[in-house]
Structures are given as structure tokens and as C-alpha cells.
Amino acid sequence: MKNTLNIIPYKFPILTAFIFGVFSFVYGQNQPNIIFILSDDAGYADFGFQGSREFKTPNLDKLASQSIRFTQAYVSAAVCGPSRAGILTGKYQQRFGYEENNVPGYMSASGTTGDEMGLPLDQKLISEYLKEQGYKTALFGKWHMGNADRFHPTKRGFDTFYGFRGGARSYYEFNENNKSSRKEDRMERGFGGFEESKQYLTDALAHETVQFIEAHKAQPFFVYLSFNAVHTPIEAHPDDLKKFPKLKGKRKTLAAMTLALDRACGKVFDKLDELGLRDNTIIVFTNDNGGPSDTNASLNKPLGGTKANHLEGGIRVPFLMALPNQQQKHTTYKYPISTLDLFPTFYNLAGGNEKQILDLDGVNLLPFVTGENKSRPHETLYWKKEVRGAIRHQDWKLIRYPDRPAELYNLAEDESEVNNLATTHPDIVNDLYKQFFEWEVSLERPRWMLKHQYEKDAIERLDKYRN
Template sequence: MKQLFFFLAIAVFSFGPLKADRPNIVLILSDDQAWSDYGFMGHADIETPNLDRLAKQSLVFERGYVSAPLCRPSLATLVTGLYPQQHGITGNDVDGYNQRAALDKPLRDSFHKHSSIIRELTAAGYLTHQSGKWWEGSWEDGGFTDGMTHGDPKRGGRHGDAGLAIGRKGMKPVTDFVDHAVEEQKPFFLWYAPFLPHTPHTPPQRLLDKYSAPDRAEDVARYYAMCEWFDETCGQLLGHLEEKNVAENTLVFYVCDNGWAAPSTNADDPNQELWKGYAQRSKSSPYENGIRTPVMISWPGKVAPQRSADFAHTIDFYPTVAKAAGLEVPSHLPGLDLLSADARAGRDRVFGVTHSTHNMTLGDPDDTLQYLWCVEDQWKLIVRYDGKDTTKYKALHVWDKEPVRLYNVKSDPNEQNDVAEKHPEVVARLKQSIEDWRADLWTPSRKNQ
């Protein structure tokens, strides 16, 4: 009997809580989808029955935010729990496209020096799988035990490469991984980040026919169809968890990397230029359609389904998952455990940044910084960054006059009315909050973590 207790103690010391106490963890990460474009968020036309069902089983944060409105820095925040100016991934490329292969490696090497929730889960005995979007090298580079992305620039490795087939070309790699983990009787972590509903918008014809209408632009119809196609793949994944009888002990975390809107939705506005095939006040912008996302956490028997008015943020993924898995949460992380109502109650505002989409500078994240933003209750302040001459990194969402804009995002969620001149005291308070936040990021306890 003493020997039994000895081996049990060794297991707990080595791997945290025993296997039965540790949930499987599934991250579902949609790609380029506006915060409003789901059935459970009230969209009038887009149907997402599988995510709607998940929402009914989840703690739902309708006011979730990303650290940056662009896929690579947004995903890097999920992995590290840090803001872009801390982990160093501020855009999609180093020096545009010209020297990507040569210059990206030192940036990745610097990024991988930060603590990672993926490596922590792997070290704790989890089987971990990468599929879909993944920018930082191969799945091995990311610390996964298995995966799809090779990350080899000589073979066109970038932002997911072979992993981008997941969802669009079936679900077998991830369902096989779940089957393997069940056979091995080990807890698992699944990074499911399909290239959906991201362009190219090539949905099944049946879905395109469903959303096509005489009064609807084709780019909008294609996007709507892609949103439902993504939802169908989520249903396949969640259904497989149920078939394998592991859904009851699986924490599902849902979030989107950044927003998106079809180009035709702002084509009638002469002040809004189109960029890379999406509307300007969406992806890569500091507006709600760029930075806002619903966040859902489902954990049967552990998390009561409800809608929360509290803020959620992508910096919270690491501490939330680490806590649920029984791991130590690094003290330098700025996020909080979203499953703690007390922790959420202590947060009254959230922050983030917008950088140039390209031309990252290793060791100088402010070099391409364009905007900083803060949301507090109904107020949202956007501040244009004027710290450097950034003319070669032209701001895609620039305005000509005032360096700040203030919106009441509860009464004006589409941010049509700048009320900065009417509320100078709010502007001053939130601007100071942004300055304090930036200073706090570089305190000794957080610097170089």
C-alpha cells in the first residue's frame, strides 16, 4: 500500500492533477469573421447551428477582444499570453515579402523564448496537435506532439501551409488525433484553426446558392456561405468528441483571430479605401469589426452556461487554460482566468494595438505601431500613434485631423459618431489609462519574459 501511495505522489508531482482531473482542451479558432456574424450573436441571415448549440452550453462573453486585428500577432498572443509589443510579433511579415525566409527565423527564435501554453501542456503529459493557421515554424517548433504544418520556406511554408487543408478538405487529421489520444488514455489539447471563413471564399455550391439573393452582393453571399461552412466543420469536430465519449471532460474554448467585412460593404464611402480584399473598418483596423470577437468556454459540469457582460481578451487564453489543466500560471502574464468571476469583476477596461500589417522590426515593436485603443464600459478611445515617422508604413485607417477618436460602442456599435469633442474628460481619462498600460507592460516583473 505504501508503494501505491508513493507512485501516486510521483505522478501528481510530475504531471499536476491526475489524469481524471485534467480536462481535454480544444481551441476552436475561426479566421476572419466579424463579431456579429453568428446566429447566437443575433445575425439576421447567417446560420451557425453548431456554434449556437455550443453557445447554449457555454459561458459566453459577447464583448471579447483580440490583442491585435491581424492573424499572426493575434495567434501569438494566444500562445504566450502577451501583447504584441511584448512577444514581438506585430505583423505578418518581416520587411514585407522581400526577405521573409531570411529575416523571419530570428524573429521566430526570439518569439519561442517566451513561455508557451502549448509547451507547458506538452510538458505536463498532454498530447498536443496543431492544425490550420500556424505562423511560427513547424508544429515541432511550436512544441506540439503532432501536427500538420511543416513551416519549411523552401516548400512554401508560411502561416500554416499543409495545415490549412483542415476543414476545407475534411477533418480526418484531427479526428484521428482524438482517436489516438483516447486509445492512449491521455489528456489532449487540440489547436483547431481552420482557414475558414477566410478567403478564398470558395464555399460548397449548396451553401452559396442558399445565401445568394438578387439584393445581396456576391462577395457578401460568399462570405455568409463560408461562415456556415466553418460552422459545419465545428459540428463535425464537436460531434466526434461526443462519439468518443470524451465531450464531458473536454473544455472547449472558442474565439476568432480578428474581424472581417466584405469589400462591397464600404464601397460607397469615398473616404474608405479597400485593402487586400476586405472593407477598411474591419481586419487590420482598431474598429470593432477588426478587434472584437465573441469568446465561449464550454466545460460540462464545471462551467455553468450563461451570458456574461464582462470583458474577455485573448491574453486570457493562457491563464484560463493553464488554471483548468492544473498548471502554474506565470506571474508575468497580464491576462486573467476567465473562469474566475472575482478576477473578471476586477477588470474595468481592455487594451490593444494596431500595427502595420507587414514590415515588422525585430527588437523594436513600436517601429510600425499605428494605433492604440482602450474600451471601458460604453466608451472606446482610439489613439493614433505619433511617436515616430511612419510614413513608409502608411496607416491604412488614418484620419486627417484629430489624433484621437471616441465612440459610445453600446449606443453606436458601428462607430459612426466620433464624440471626442463632446466628452473631453473621458478622452483625457482613457488616454491616461493607455499611457499607464503601456508603462506597466515594461515593469521589471514583465520585461523580457
């Protein structure tokens, strides 16, 4: 492990003021509002603040200048549903049988079928904890945690829901020219109350979020703005497409969809500024997994791999955290973190003691980003889907496959995972194998599985897009 500072100021020596400001806020002011924005299937390199020169993301770029930017932020799964289950519970989702398989799955060990598969009801979500802390809670957009009524967001701690229960849908209203036979694709206000947006969906979600903020400006609120952008189907607003005359095909459409995503985020940020709430609000922006380069032309460079595999391009994501009072401007955090850490961080900011929740796998990030704790938030991180799996211990990463020998990489020297060191460090391979197995045998059996064809598809995608 390299002996480097875990926090790096971009331009000015503001760390001392930053530490004082954050802790003055946490211990001396009212509960902050929490805005958690999650994009869907975006590429690691497809934002201006991540280095893109093709895509236009001015609002998120501005947020990055006001944020801690985490350069090694990981999700707990390489696909949408399980990743979101980890975020909402603060736990490795495999611990309660939510393997890296979306719902509804194909085969169920518990005997449940189809829409009856979902995030288990015995898991208490961050929305429920924050509601107990006096927060008004809202979810706008994609749910993907089960289609049955008992899994509904308004039964899982969200006071307000405007979105759809499934995992993907059209960005335009359904009609005779744009049909869908799946009930979970329908836009829904609250419990039931199906309706269709009269505008581009990404903009509609921002509109609903802004209205909620306006209505609840006098009390602490938690907003989970769960975009389906930029997940398939690849559908952009015609006006946005005109902004990218030099791009073609899927890449052009993706750029336009990303511009709409950025515009929607900007509307939320502007409302916070208008109401004078920005200095008492934490904003987090991240993505649910790596970009699926084959389906939406996303770029994950310099990382290899894509969504659905455990190379860095499948599990490392853009991540911004703007803390209250904007004491964090232009700061980079270098050590690995996980989206599992959002749960304890939010709960701590809300006034709760995350240490009293004994089974969390995430950690409160505040002591780490302020410099109070100079160690790594996580010495070890894990990923698993059936036979496939990965473990990162400090800077060493082992990837286990069903059809080839394991691979070993030193991420401090090779974040693109080009130089496989398994044959030159067999002792490290053995140690990591044992450590991974000890974690694996502590997990619940998967509650449902997918057809093996999907595993074959994942391996083929990996080989095609690994570098």
C-alpha cells in the same frame, strides 16, 4: 460604468448550480481535454448565435446553447498573426516586439529578413506549458508564426501538426490548374512531409482533428484547430453554394464557406460525444480579428469598422466557452475579456498555477464566469500598431490616429461608436492619452514593420466601413 450583473442566465436560474459544478470539476476530477477552435476573418454578425438570419451555423448555434457567450470579447490585435501571437503567449505581443504586423514583414529592426521573422523563440507558448502538464498537443490548420524551421509548431510545444506554415492558402489542392510558388502554402504533416489534401481543406482539418481525438482519447489532449476559413481566397465547395440560392456574389460564397466551417466544428463535437469525452472537455470557439468587409463581404454589425482598424468591428469577436459538464448552458457574460485570457484559463484547468507565470497579461476567467469574482477581468485593455492605437478603460474608449484628432466613445451607451465625445470630455481624453502612453513606453520596439502604404490602406478601409 453601469451597475449590471456580469452574468445573465438566458432562461433559468442556474447560476448556483453552475458555480458548484464548475468548481467541483476543477478541483475534483481529472484534467480536462481542451479544444480551442479559431476561425479566421469571420464577421462579428455572421453566425446564427450572433443573430444572422442569412448564414447557417447549426452546430455552433447548438454549442452556444451549451456555452457561456461573451458579448464583449476582444482580440489583442486587429490582424491575424499578432492576434494569434497574443493568444499563444498570453501577453500583449507588442511587449516582445511583435507589433500589429504579420510575418514576414517589410523592414526589420533586428536585421532579420523574410521567412526569418517569426514569434520569438524566447517566448514560451501555452502548448509548451500544457505539454509539461502531461497533455498531448496538436495544431491543425494555419500557423502564421514564422516560416523558418526554427519556428515550426513541433518545435514550439505541439506534438502533432497538420497544416501550413503561412497565413492563407487555397482551400483546394495545388496542381497545374491551381498553382502556388510559396512553400509555406503547402500542406504539411509534421515537420516537412509536404502533401496535398484530396478534399476541401476545411473538411480535411476536421478529419485530421477527429483522428487525433480518437487516437488520444485515453489521455488529456490540447487541440488548437486553427482554421483558415473564412480568410481569402473566397472559395466554397459547390455543394455548399447550393444551400444559399437567395444570396449572390461574395456574400453567397462566404455563407457557403461558413457553412463548411460549421460542419467541420460539428464533426469534432460529434466525435467527443461518440467517445463520451464531452463532459470532460472544455471547448472554446472564437475568431482572430474582425471581418474584412471589403475583401470577403463579412458583416460586423452593429459594430463599426473592420479588420485592421481599432474600431469595435476590428477587435471585438464572437466568443463561446463550453466548460466541462455543461453547467454553463445559456449563459451570457457581459464584461470585457481578452483572448489573452485563454492561456491562464487553460493552464489553470490543466492543473497549473497561472499566478506563478509572472509576466502574463491575461487572467484566469474561471473565478469571473462562476461569480466568485464579481469585478471586471480587465479594467483596461490596449491596442497598438505604430502610430495608431486604442485604449479601453472601463467603458471609455480612446482611439488614436495618424491623420486626425483622437476620438472618444462611451461603449456602454454607444457600441457602434457613432457619437464622438472627445470635444465634450477633454479631461477624459487627456487622462486616457497619458495612460496609453505609459503603457506604450513600456513596450519593445517593433521587430519588423510594413510599408506605409498598408497604413494608408487601413485608414481608407476604416473610413469606408466605419458604420
